[in-house]
Amino acid sequence: MDFSNYRLDAGFYDEVLQPDGTPRAHCKPLCDSLAGISAAELGEIQDRVTSSFLREGITFTVYGDGEADERIIPIDCIPRILPAAEWAELEAGLKQRVLALNRFLGDVYGECRAIADGVIPEDMVRGCPQYRREMHGAAPPHGTWVAICGTDVVRTEDGFVVLEDNLRVPSGVSYMIANRKAVKSNLPRLYRRCRVREVEHYGDLLLATLRELAPPNRPDPCIAVLTPGVWNAAFYEHMFLAHQLGAELVEGRDLLTRNGFVYMRTTEGLRQVDVIYRRVDDDFLDPLVFRPDSLLGAPGLLQAYRLGNVTLANAPGTGVADDKSVYAWVPDLIRYYLGEEPILANVPTRICRRPEDLEYTLDNLDRLVVKRVGEAGGYGMLVGPHATPAERESYAAGLRADPGDFISQEVLSLSRAPCLVDGRLEPRHVDLRPFVLRGRDTRIVPGAFCRVALRRGSLVVNSSQGGGGKDVWVLES
Amino acid sequence: MLARSAEGLYWLGRHVERTEDLCRLLLEQMGTLVDRPVREINFGWRRIYGTLGRRPPGPAVGVTESDDDYALADSYTLADDLTFERTNPGSVLKSFSNGRENARQMRHCISGEMWTCLNLAWLRLGARRIEDIWKAAPESFYADLAREMNLFAGVADTTLYRDDGRRFLQLGRLVERAQFTTALLAAHLDGVRSYGETADSEWSSLLRICLAFDIYKHRYGVEIRPARVLDLLVDDPRLPRSLCRAVDAAAETLGAIALGPGPSGAVRRLAGDIASAVHRPWPAAPSLDDHAERLRRLAGECLRLHDLVMAAHVDYDPNGAPVR
Numbered sequence: 040m041d042f043s044n045y046r047l048d049a050g051f052y053d054e055v056l057q058p059d060g061t062p063r064a065h066c067k068p069l070c071d072s073l074a075g076i077s078a079a080e081l082g083e084i085q086d087r088v089t090s091s092f093l094r095e096g097i098t099f100t101v102y103g104d105g106e107a108d109e110r111i112i113p114i115d116c117i118p119r120i121l122p123a124a125e126w127a128e129l130e131a132g133l134k135q136r137v138l139a140l141n142r143f144l145g146d147v148y149g150e151c152r153a154i155a156d157g158v159i160p161e162d163m164v165r166g167c168p169q170y171r172r173e174m175h176g177a178a179p180p181h182g183t184w185v186a187i188c189g190t191d192v193v194r195t196e197d198g199f200v201v202l203e204d205n206l207r208v209p210s211g212v213s214y215m216i217a218n219r220k221a222v223k224s225n226l227p228r229l230y231r232r233c234r235v236r237e238v239e240h241y242g243d244l245l246l247a248t249l250r251e252l253a254p255p256n257r258p259d260p261c262i263a264v265l266t267p268g269v270w271n272a273a274f275y276e277h278m279f280l281a282h283q284l285g286a287e288l289v290e291g292r293d294l295l296t297r298n299g300f301v302y303m304r305t306t307e308g309l310r311q312v313d314v315i316y317r318r319v320d321d322d323f324l325d326p327l328v329f330r331p332d333s334l335l336g337a338p339g340l341l342q343a344y345r346l347g348n349v350t351l352a353n354a355p356g357t358g359v360a361d362d363k364s365v366y367a368w369v370p371d372l373i374r375y376y377l378g379e380e381p382i383l384a385n386v387p388t389r390i391c392r393r394p395e396d397l398e399y400t401l402d403n404l405d406r407l408v409v410k411r412v413g414e415a416g417g418y419g420m421l422v423g424p425h426a427t428p429a430e431r432e433s434y435a436a437g438l439r440a441d442p443g444d445f446i447s448q449e450v451l452s453l454s455r456a457p458c459l460v461d462g463r464l465e466p467r468h469v470d471l472r473p474f475v476l477r478g479r480d481t482r483i484v485p486g487a488f489c490r491v492a493l494r495r496g497s498l499v500v501n502s503s504q505g506g507g508g509k510d511v512w513v514l515e516s
Numbered sequence: 517m518l519a520r521s522a523e524g525l526y527w528l529g530r531h532v533e534r535t536e537d538l539c540r541l542l543l544e545q546m547g548t549l550v551d552r553p554v555r556e557i558n559f560g561w562r563r564i565y566g567t568l569g570r571r572p573p574g575p576a577v578g579v580t581e582s583d584d585d586y587a588l589a590d591s592y593t594l595a596d597d598l599t600f601e602r603t604n605p606g607s608v609l610k611s612f613s614n615g616r617e618n619a620r621q622m623r624h625c626i627s628g629e630m631w632t633c634l635n636l637a638w639l640r641l642g643a644r645r646i647e648d649i650w651k652a653a654p655e656s657f658y659a660d661l662a663r664e665m666n667l668f669a670g671v672a673d674t675t676l677y678r679d680d681g682r683r684f685l686q687l688g689r690l691v692e693r694a695q696f697t698t699a700l701l702a703a704h705l706d707g708v709r710s711y712g713e714t715a716d717s718e719w720s721s722l723l724r725i726c727l728a729f730d731i732y733k734h735r736y737g738v739e740i741r742p743a744r745v746l747d748l749l750v751d752d753p754r755l756p757r758s759l760c761r762a763v764d765a766a767a768e769t770l771g772a773i774a775l776g777p778g779p780s781g782a783v784r785r786l787a788g789d790i791a792s793a794v795h796r797p798w799p800a801a802p803s804l805d806d807h808a809e810r811l812r813r814l815a816g817e818c819l820r821l822h823d824l825v826m827a828a829h830v831d832y833d834p835n836g837a838p839v840r
Contacts, residue, residue, distance in 0.1 A: 093639060094635065095631070095632060095635070096631065269617075269621050279623075279624075287521065288521075288624050289518060289520075290520070293518060293519070302834075302839065304832075304834055305517055305519055306518075306522045306684075306776050306830070307774050307775065307776060307829075308837045309834060309839045310839070310840050311839065
C-alpha cells in the first residue's frame, strides 16, 4: 500500500506527508508499515476494525424524517499521529483556555468585572440565549463551572486553531477510547513501535475530577450520570461513562428532591446523590426553573444545587462561554483573566448583529462559513463555497431576518489525513476534539476524538452529517 | 441499586428466557412437521398457542375454533406468526428484540461479554424472514437461537458480580420459567382432554420441550406414563428445568435480595407459598383435570408474584420510602 496516487494539493496541510511527498518524521513508521502490506490486507484490517464496532454495538443515533436510526460510526483504521511537541503545545493551550473560561463564567455570574472593564460588551453576555440569570451568585466548588470540556481544534498551514469550545455536554470521548481499542488491537506491531501514550484511563481521571467537585463533608460521594434517555443520540456514551465511573445511569424520572437534597430511587429506598454528571441540556434540568414541560430533569434540582447539596457537572449556564458569538472574545478574556497571550489561536469571526459584519457576510456569502449561534452538530450551517446559489439565497434571507443569530468565518483550510477509501489512500479533512477535565486540578488525557469528513472535499466532520472518526496517537517522545 | 436498572435486568432475564422457551417449542414443532400425522401437528400448534394464551391468526387463513382447523392454517403462516411477527408480543423476534433492548439500556450493569453475546445473536438474526429460514432447515434456526440464549445464561453466570443486579436478572428468568412451565403443562393437558386418547409421541415431545426426554428414559425406561412425566416435570428438584426447581430458586433468590420499600415481606411469603404448593403431595390418583386446575392456580400465583416484585422494589411510592 503506497501513496503513489495520493493527491497532495497546495493549501492543505497533510498530517502524514510533507509537501514533497516524503513522510513527516513522526509518521515514518506508519508509512513503512503501510508499505509493507497490500491494499487487500489493509482492507481486511479495516473490515476487522469496522466489525469490532458492529460486534460491540458502538452506535450513535441520527434523527431525520421523524425516524431514529441506530448507526455505527465509520472509523478509518489509519491513525492520526501527533508528535510529543505538538501535543505539549495543544495541552498547554487547552488548559489555558479552560482556566480562562472558568474564570469568565465565575465573573459573568458574579462581579461582572470583565463587562465593567469593557473587555466584553454587556449585551453580548446578557443577550446570549445560553446566559442563565438564575445562576447569578452561584459558587461551584473550586470555582469550576466547566468540569468537562471538549474543544474542537483544527490545523491549518499556520498551525492549530480553536474552532469552538464545547462547555455544556461535549460528546465523543467514548469514541476516542473505542477507536483506540479497535485500532490498537488490529495494528499491534505498529502501535508498539510508535510508543503511543495511553488514553484508556480517561474514566479514572473523570472520576477523580467529579469526586473533587463533591459537596463538602461527603468523603465518599454518590455519583450519577444523568441521561435524557435511550433515544438520545449519545446514549451509548452516557452508558459507557456510567460504566467507566462505576456510577448509576439515571434519567430524570429516577431522581427526586426532598428538603433541598437530591435522591435517586433504588430497590431499597432513596439514596442521596452528591454529584451529577449531567448530559441533559440546561433547559431540561429543572422544570421549576427552566422549561416547565421538561420530563428529563428533576423538579427542585437547581435549588439543591444552589444550596450546595449537589454538584452539577457541568454547571448550568456554561453555554454563555461557548456561544459562537462570545467565542470571538475568548483571546481577550484569556489576556484579561490570566495576563497571558493565548497559546492557541481563534478563527477570525464576524458577528452578524453588527451591521458592518452583516454587510460583509452577505457580500461574501460564497466564500464564508456561516453558522447559527444556537445550533450545534453541523446543523444550521452554510459552507458558502460548497453551497448552490439557491441555497445561499435562501440562507441569506434567514440571515437578514435575524442577523443576531449568525456569525461568519473565513473558510479554513482544514488539514487532511490519509483514509482508506474504496481500496486506496485518499486525503480527507480532519479535526480534533481533545477533552479537558477540571476539578480542583486540570487533567487531560493525551488523545482526542478525531473527526473525519468522509465525503471527498467536504469540510463537515460532524458524525450526524456523514462524518467518521480516527484514532489519535500522541507519541511519548 | 437503581430501581429502574433492577427492573431492566429483571426484564432482560424474562425476555431471554422467553426467547429460549419459544425456540424450544418451535424447534419441537418443526420436528413434528417432518414425519408425524396431521393430528399430532395440530395438537402441537394448539399446545403452543395455548401456552402463549393466544389465538392463531385465524381470520387471515380461515382457521375456526374447530380442532381440525389448525390443519387449514399452513404451518408456514403459523411459524411466521410465532417467529417474526412484530405485532405479536409473544413472537420469538419480539421477545428477543425486547431482551436486546433491555440489555442495550443496561449495558453498564452487565458484563461486556454478556452484551456481545446478545448483540452477536442480534446481528446474526439480521433482517431474516420466514422465507429465509423455511428454505433451509428451520430447526437449525430455532436450535441456534436457543443455544445462543443458553450461552448468554452461561456467560452471565461466569461474568456477573453476585449482587442484587444479578439476582434480579436471575429472578426474571425463574419467574418466566415458572410461568412458561405451568402454562405449557396446562395447555398440554387441555389438548389431551380435547383430543381424548393421546400418543406417546405427544408426551415425548413435551419432555423434549422441557429438556427432560433423555432424563426420563434413564430414570423410568422407554415406557411413557403421563403421571410419571408430570411428576418429573413438576416435582423433581433434580431436573434442571422442573417447576419445583424454578419456584424454589425464585424463593431463594428473593430471600437474598435486600428488602425493598414496598411489600417485600408479602413477596417472600408468596414465593414460599408457591414453592410449598408445588411440593405439596398430589391427591391419590389425580385426574388430568385435577392437574390442570392445580397448574392454572399456580400460573395465577406466579403472575401475582411478578406484580408484587415490582411493587416491592420498583413501583413503590417514593414519598414514604426510607432514605438509605
